[in-house]
Amino acid sequence: xxxxxxxxxxxxxxxPVPSHSIIPERDVxxxxxxxxxxxxxxxxxxxxxxxxxxxxxxxxxxxxxxxxGAGKTTVFNLLTKVYEPTTGAVLINGQDLHGMSIVQxxxxxxxxxxxxxxxxxxxxxxxxxxxxxxxxxxxxxxxxILRLPRYxxxxxxxxxxxxxxxxxxxxxxxxxxxxxxxxxxxxxRLEIVRALATDPKLLLLDxxxxxxxxxxxxxxxxxxxxxxxxxxxxxxLIEHDMSLVMGVCEGICVLNFGKVIAKGTAxxxxxxxxxxxxxxxxxxxx
Amino acid sequence: MTxxxxxxxIYNLVTFGLVIVAFIILxxxxxxxxxxxxxxxxxxxxxxxxxxxVSLNLVIGFSGELSLGHAGFMSIGAYTGAVVSGWLLSAFxxxxxxxxxxxxxxxxxxxxxxxxxxxxxxxxxxRGDYLAIVTLAFGEIIRNLVNVLYIGTANGKLHFAFLNKExxxxxxxxxxxxxxxxxxxxxxxTFEVGFVLILITLIVVLNLVNSRAGRAIQATRDNRIxxxxxxxxxxxxxxxxxxxxxxxxGMAGALYGLNSSTVVxxxxxxNQSINVLVFVxxxxxxxxxxxxxxxxxxxxxxxxxxxxxxxRMLVYAVVLILVMxxxxxxxxxxxxxRLASPAKKLVRKNRGETAGGGDVK
Amino acid sequence: xxxxDHLINGLSLGSIYAIIALxxxxxxxxxxxLNFAHGDVIMVGAYIAFCGLQYxxxxxxxxxxxAMVACTILGITIEGLAYRPLRQAASLAVLITAIGVSYLxxxxxxxxxxxxxxxxxxxxxxxxxIRLGQLNISTATxxxxxxxxVIMVGLTxxxxxxxxxxxxxxxxEDRGAAELMGINVNRTISxxxxxxxxxxxxxxxxxxxSYPILQPTTGSMPGIKAFTAAVFGGIGSIPGAMLGGILLGxxxxxxxxxxxxxxxxxIVFAVLIIVLLVKPAxxxxxxxxxxx
Numbered sequence: 017x018x019x020x021x022x023x024x025x026x027x028x029x030x031x032p033v034p035s036h037s038i039i040p041e042r043d044v045x046x047x048x049x050x051x052x053x054x055x056x057x058x059x060x061x062x063x064x065x066x067x068x069x070x071x072x073x074x075x076x077x078x079x080x081x082x083x084x085g086a087g088k089t090t091v092f093n094l095l096t097k098v099y100e101p102t103t104g105a106v107l108i109n110g111q112d113l114h115g116m117s118i119v120q121x122x123x124x125x126x127x128x129x130x131x132x133x134x135x136x137x138x139x140x141x142x143x144x145x146x147x148x149x150x151x152x153x154x155x156x157x158x159x160x161i162l163r164l165p166r167y168x169x170x171x172x173x174x175x176x177x178x179x180x181x182x183x184x185x186x187x188x189x190x191x192x193x194x195x196x197x198x199x200x201x202x203x204x205r206l207e208i209v210r211a212l213a214t215d216p217k218l219l220l221l222d223x224x225x226x227x228x229x230x231x232x233x234x235x236x237x238x239x240x241x242x243x244x245x246x247x248x249x250x251x252x253l254i255e256h257d258m259s260l261v262m263g264v265c266e267g268i269c270v271l272n273f274g275k276v277i278a279k280g281t282a283x284x285x286x287x288x289x290x291x292x293x294x295x296x297x298x299x300x301x302x
Numbered sequence: 303m304t305x306x307x308x309x310x311x312i313y314n315l316v317t318f319g320l321v322i323v324a325f326i327i328l329x330x331x332x333x334x335x336x337x338x339x340x341x342x343x344x345x346x347x348x349x350x351x352x353x354x355x356v357s358l359n360l361v362i363g364f365s366g367e368l369s370l371g372h373a374g375f376m377s378i379g380a381y382t383g384a385v386v387s388g389w390l391l392s393a394f395x396x397x398x399x400x401x402x403x404x405x406x407x408x409x410x411x412x413x414x415x416x417x418x419x420x421x422x423x424x425x426x427x428x429r430g431d432y433l434a435i436v437t438l439a440f441g442e443i444i445r446n447l448v449n450v451l452y453i454g455t456a457n458g459k460l461h462f463a464f465l466n467k468e469x470x471x472x473x474x475x476x477x478x479x480x481x482x483x484x485x486x487x488x489x490x491x492t493f494e495v496g497f498v499l500i501l502i503t504l505i506v507v508l509n510l511v512n513s514r515a516g517r518a519i520q521a522t523r524d525n526r527i528x529x530x531x532x533x534x535x536x537x538x539x540x541x542x543x544x545x546x547x548x549x550x551x552g553m554a555g556a557l558y559g560l561n562s563s564t565v566v567x568x569x570x571x572x573n574q575s576i577n578v579l580v581f582v583x584x585x586x587x588x589x590x591x592x593x594x595x596x597x598x599x600x601x602x603x604x605x606x607x608x609x610x611x612x613x614r615m616l617v618y619a620v621v622l623i624l625v626m627x628x629x630x631x632x633x634x635x636x637x638x639x640r641l642a643s644p645a646k647k648l649v650r651k652n653r654g655e656t657a658g659g660g661d662v663k
Numbered sequence: 664x665x666x667x668d669h670l671i672n673g674l675s676l677g678s679i680y681a682i683i684a685l686x687x688x689x690x691x692x693x694x695x696x697l698n699f700a701h702g703d704v705i706m707v708g709a710y711i712a713f714c715g716l717q718y719x720x721x722x723x724x725x726x727x728x729x730a731m732v733a734c735t736i737l738g739i740t741i742e743g744l745a746y747r748p749l750r751q752a753a754s755l756a757v758l759i760t761a762i763g764v765s766y767l768x769x770x771x772x773x774x775x776x777x778x779x780x781x782x783x784x785x786x787x788x789x790x791x792x793i794r795l796g797q798l799n800i801s802t803a804t805x806x807x808x809x810x811x812x813v814i815m816v817g818l819t820x821x822x823x824x825x826x827x828x829x830x831x832x833x834x835x836e837d838r839g840a841a842e843l844m845g846i847n848v849n850r851t852i853s854x855x856x857x858x859x860x861x862x863x864x865x866x867x868x869x870x871x872x873s874y875p876i877l878q879p880t881t882g883s884m885p886g887i888k889a890f891t892a893a894v895f896g897g898i899g900s901i902p903g904a905m906l907g908g909i910l911l912g913x914x915x916x917x918x919x920x921x922x923x924x925x926x927x928x929x930i931v932f933a934v935l936i937i938v939l940l941v942k943p944a945x946x947x948x949x950x951x952x953x954x955x
Contacts, residue, residue: 096531122533136524138588139517140306147521150514151533157542160513161506167513174514192306214532368755370762424940430754431697432939435890439932446929465923576762583759616770622763623745630752 047110049074049250050126050218054104055094056274064090065274068104072218072267077244077251079265081258081285083294087274088254089131092220095252096128097121109217123151125217129207129224131254137196141187141206144195145178148213153177181209184246185239200227205236212247219243221253225260233257237264262286270294314508317591321504325497332493340605348601349496350376350558353503355581355593357550360507362579363588364516365543366523368434370575371421371441375548377448377570378417379410379555384484384565385453385460386410386556388477391488393458399490406490407499407556414552417444418545426540429526441575449567453478483566484559491561499557500594503550507590510546519543573615580618583625667798669920670913675804675873677912678811682866683889684896684904685818686859692835692899693855696754699761700741701863702886703768708734708864709783709871709881710776716784730864738860739853747849765883772879780878783871803872810869814862815905822901831855835899884928888915891935897948906946 048071055068065087072078080088093099095106097118106113108124116124127148136144155170182188185205190198195206204224211219224240225233237260244251255261261268262282270278270285272294278285285291328345331337354376361369383406390396390405421440425433452463454474463469467480478484510516518539521529530536559565581600585592600618604611628634683705690698708730715726745764749757792801822828833841834851842848870885871877888911896907911931918930938945 098527098531118527118530119533119535122531128531130528134525134528136521136528138524139520142304142306143517143520146514146517147529147532147534150518153514155514157510157513157515160515161509163509170514192304210532362755366755368758424936428939428943431691431758432894432943434758435697435887435894436936436939438887439891439935443929443932446926450923450925465925576766579759579762613770615766616774619763619766619770623760623767626752626756626760626763627745627748630756631748632751634748 048072049076049109050095050252051107051110052095052104053107055091055101055106056103057090057094057099058102063274065094065101065271068094068271068274068276070269070276070279072250072252074217075244075248075250076267077240077253077265079261079268080252080254080271081256081261081268082271082277086271088271089222090274091271092128092222092254095121095220096126122214125215126220127211127214127216127218128220129204129211129222131222131226133200133203133207135195135198135203135206135210137194139195140191141182141193141195141198142175142178142191144206144210145181145213146174148181148210149174149177150214152213152215178213181213184209184212184243201232204228208243212243217249219249219251221251221255223254223256225255225257233260236260240264310512313591317508317594318501318504320591321497321500321594328493341602344601344605345493346491346496346561347558348598349493349500350554350561351578351581351597351601352500352594353550353554353557354578355585355597356500356503356507356590357547357554358578359582359585359588359590359593360510360543360550361547362582363586364511364523365519365540367426367540367544368437368579369544369547370434370438370572370579371444372437372547372551372578373570373572373574374441374444375414375418375551376555376558376574377444377565377567378414379407379552379557380559380565380570381448381451381478381484381555382413382552383407383410383556383559384487385477387488387490387560388475388486389455389460392455392475399488400492400495403490403492403495403557403560406560407495407553410556410559411549411553414555415545415549417552418548419541422541422544422548426537426544438572438575441570441572445567445570448478449481451478452476452480481567483564483569485564487560487563487565489561489563491557496557499553504590506546506550515539515542577618580621584621665920669916671798671800671804673913673916674909675807675912676916677892677909678807679866679870679873679908680885680889680892680912681811681905681908682814682862682869683885684893684908685814685901686863686866687890688893688896688898688900688904689831689855689859691893693831694742694746694852695838696746696757697761697890698746698856698859699758699886700764700768701859702882702884702889703765703772704734704737704741704860704863704882705867705870705886706772706877706879706882707737707768707867708860709867709877710772710781712864712868713781713783713871713877717781727865727868730868731861734860734864734867735857738856738863742853742856747852765886769879769883776879778878780876783875783877801873803869807869807873810865811905811908814865815901818858818901827851827854888928888931891931894935894945895938897945899949900945900947903945903947 050070050072052068052070056066057064068091070078080091082088090099094101097113097116097120108121108126111124113121113124136147139147153170153174155166159167179188179191182191185208187202187205187209190202195203198206204227208221208224221240225236228236240251240253241264243249253261253265265282268280268282268285269276270288270291277290277294278288280288328337332342354372358369358372361367361372386409387402387406390402396402421437425436425440428436450465452467452470454461454470454476456471456474461470461474476485511520518529518534519542521532521534522536522539526536581597582593584600585594585596604614610617628638683701686701686704687698690696690701711733712726712730715721715729716723721729741764745760746757749760792799793805822832830841830846830851831854833844833846834848838848841851867882871881889908892907892911893904894907895911896903896905911934914934915927915931919927922930
């Protein structure tokens with residue numbers, strides 16, 4: 017069973033954040049948008065994630081990096097309650113996620129994208145975004161079946177909001193396409209739009225640049241910063257493309273064999289011997 | 303209006319138009335006595351099977367779960383309908399057949415819906431093959447239970463007995479007599495009520511799938527984890543589809559049961575659930591219009607073509623296998639798409655003309 | 664004494680379920696699909712053995728062998744023609760196909776052998792019985808239970824000791840990785856169907872020796888119940904199939920004897936539902952985790 021979270025504040029923090037921070041409200045006195053305390057999970061005796069401590073400020077862009085199989089996606093699955101942790105706790109805006117379902121976690125303001133894209137393939141692009149708006153613009157089943165006035169009003173609002181969100185990546189023209197038929201890069205962008213539609217406080221991006229060319233990656237980088245500024249949310253991303261991570265992330269956390277081996281700014285991470293060893297070691301194997 | 307919306311509107315108009323036009327033609331044929339006795343006898347069952355197919359399509363095509371116990375809900379509706387109608391007649395001397403029919407159909411739908419909730423709570427926690435096999439199990443359990451159910455009426459009261467007929471007070475008029483089924487039913491179902499019920503089914507299903515709840519149902523089909531991550535409660539929406547389908551199947555059952563003088567448990571076996579599954583698969587998963595056409599066609603065909611009746615189940619089996627392989631194997635799907643693309647182009651070209659009329663096939 | 668009688672009947676029926684359940688559990692473990700048609704392969708096996716004994720004058724051993732060979736070929740053919748094209752498809756499509764195959768087999772049998780039930784030759788292995796005190800145990804019961812034990816031990820040895828058996832376990836663990844290791848996945852799945860179907864033939868003969876009414880639907884209900892047994896024991900587990908089968912057989916016989924004959928099937932299915940809700944991985948199964 018899950019161990020009760022300890023009362024004291026985690027000593028390992030990524031906040032205060034590096035000097036190139038431009039957002040003044042990010043500050044140690046605020047309740048962080050997300051905090052994990054001694055988070056860990058075991059699969060059949062193997063500690064996939066162990067003693068994972070991370071704090072993210074309200075409008076911070078943070079990166080989670082590490083070699084393949086380090087447990088990065090497992091961390092995402094723990095944060096979004098796909099897995100129930102065996103030890104430790106996740107706090108969103110100070111609220112413990114213990115015992116919550118994926119849906120409840122989502123309602124608290126966590127949204128994510130998936131490493132292996134999980135769109136609603138048979139539905140249109142616009143409908144995919146509408147699913148993201150599911151809890152934002154609501155009406156009940158009977159209103160829908162009976163086509164009451166509220167149905168038309170809320171449908172219109174959903175459509176307009178969906179189009180606004182699609183505009184972030186200039187995807188309005190694709191609104192009526194089937195999501196499964198989109199090219200790879202567009203599918204990744206649609207996943208981000210869909211996640212944003214849930215009005216999250218924390219956005220988790222799992223390898224958003226995978227399969228993109230350098231030009232697309234650069235565009236994505238700008239968009240990530242733009243999203244943060246526009247929506248005033250925190251973003252945590254997993255990425256293998258170091259130019260993106262180093263370029264956009266204000267704080268970086270490095271994971272290896274389920275354990276945090278380093279935390280800090282891009283410059284600090286690049287100079288960290290443990291990180292270099294983890295990556296060089298990986299090179300030797302490959 | 304967006305392209306996708308327009309496409310949907312045309313689809314819905316064609317679906318409703320086809321049903322209404324078919325009804326008007328058939329009504330005229332009936333009043334002109336230009337319809338064969340056997341076809342006339344099939345009209346109410348066809349209505350019932352259309353409702354069964356459309357409602358099962360909601361579960362399989364839209365929520366993506368294979369329910370193999372749909373006939374169980376139909377039997378609940380049929381029995382409830384027979385009991386309620388018999389009871390209303392004996393206890394309240396309600397002579398108006400239309401009123402009795404409507405009340406019986408409502409009761410059938412409600413009871414099937416209650417069972418839908420009770421069965422759905424455990425079933426919908428499961429996934430995929432397990433869910434399918436458990437719905438099958440529930441269908442069989444329902445059949446087993448009604449097989450030993452005895453209901454009689456005396457002095458305006460309903461009396462129930464289970465396993466043991468002797469427990470009923472002496473002198474009751476039997477309404478449900480164990481393995482003999484629901485007996486001495488006064489057939490009161492009419493084609494007109496069947497038609498109205500089809501329209502209600504279409505309104506419920508088509509409006510539901512094009513609404514917030516319906517999109518949530520489809521999202522749980524396409525990707526369960528992603529739907530949950532978007533804050534969509536998968537169990538709630540699977541339940542919504544399952545229970546709605548159960549209510550509709552219960553109403554179809556009452557309509558079907560009150561069309562003949564007896565209803566027996568062997569009418570609602572697993573085979574019957576498979577029949578409806580064939581309608582849905584042949585009509586296309588998620589294609590309501592397809593379900594209507596295939597249910598109609600496959601109900602009439604064995605009546606007009608005796609040879610087909612003998613090989614019906616064999617043909618159904620082959621249909622299931624071939625449709626699944628052709629729509630799901632990457633190689634054959636590409637092949638079918640290539641064959642279909644000229645036809646699609648043609649349709650696209652003609653869309654301007656077809657958009658106006660509702661009665662286009 | 665009646666209690667013991669029921670217990671032995673339950674063990675015998677349970678042994679048949681266990682042998683059928685093996686076919687389900689192996690195919691589910693390795694091909695990750697519910698082979699709905701497995702029950703009908705049993706029926707085909709029984710019909711072929713019936714023809715061998717009744718029409719062609721085969722000695723019992725030959726009849727059994729012919730039935731096994733025929734079912735093996737049938738199993739491989741079904742897998743190759745109907746299931747292989749759907750290897751990447753959603754489980755919904757595969758299950759609907761399997762239901763189609765099940766109906767196809769039943770209706771072909773209906774065309775060949777007709778709807779009238781055939782009476783399976785009871786003199787075959789059911790001739791004599793053994794008296795043990797006040798108990799009367801038929802030979803069929805003893806052979807059934809023995810066959811079950813032999814098959815179980817044989818299969819356990821096969822999957823743990825032989826190269827092919829280990830390949831089967833690999834494919835069941837991780838199909839992609841097995842392929843990378845040079846294991847021919849398609850051939851391994853075919854082999855699984857072959858073994859399962861050969862066992863189905865044996866199960867069919869044993870079933871009809873104890874319950875000698877043979878008709879095209881003979882296999883479907885025992886098939887579904889045996890799947891229940893496989894789930895009960897933990898799908899994918901060979902000892903689980905044995906345990907689940909025997910328990911289910913005993914529950915069914917006791918349920919029919921002490922609760923209600925008419926509700927026998929309902930009781931079996933109620934067991935399935937309870938097991939899936941309380942312990943979805945079954946008695947001896949491993950819980951599965953969805954990869955996200």
